[in-house]
Amino acid sequence: MVQIMVADRLDITGSRWTVPGAEAVLTLRALISNGDFPQYWIFHTHRERERLYPRLDQHNYELLA
Template identity: 75%
Template sequence: MFPHRHRSRSRRLGRGQDRPDPGRRRPGAVGDIHAEADRTGLSPDQRAAADRACRYLENNAVFVHYDKALDAGWPIASGIVEGTARHLIADRLDITGGRWSVCGAEAVLTLRAVISNGDFPQYWTFHTCRERERLCPAPDQAESDLTA
């Protein structure tokens, strides 16, 4: 059901050829989705979601070049991106009753990203040095007149 497995179909759609007729079974990923939706007897809401996915693939076939991305060795990583967003954002900010200012949410998300990347020890060293400089600035020796 992955679009990149139907390269010739996506190429024809990208050139405006072989536009699918809604009344017939469509080859490729879209056809697979429709066939599975028909076979499983989805509810109207579930079927609407499947139809939206099919419309997206049909309408964006000219932009969806999974075959080229995979040939170039690029990852198709929407699942990775969604998982990261869930881990960084939803797990912390979507708690019941939680309220966040933009500034507070950004600070928490930045810290979660630093921890998740394994960069916390280096960050903490940097942070404590900067805070020490901010709170206890070194005296300006150039302007001090020493008297004996």
């Protein structure tokens, strides 16, 4: 049943889905249906904050490997 709903959503007339866009939507739907979305959203917001606002002392770190 889920497969039919997904196919119907992706085959709407006039819609243009890229593979990465369709995979992103399917991933979010899976997270929501499994009840894992709240944990994912916390992880996502932390990663976005790190990406957008890197630590001020980030340039002081040395590579150890």
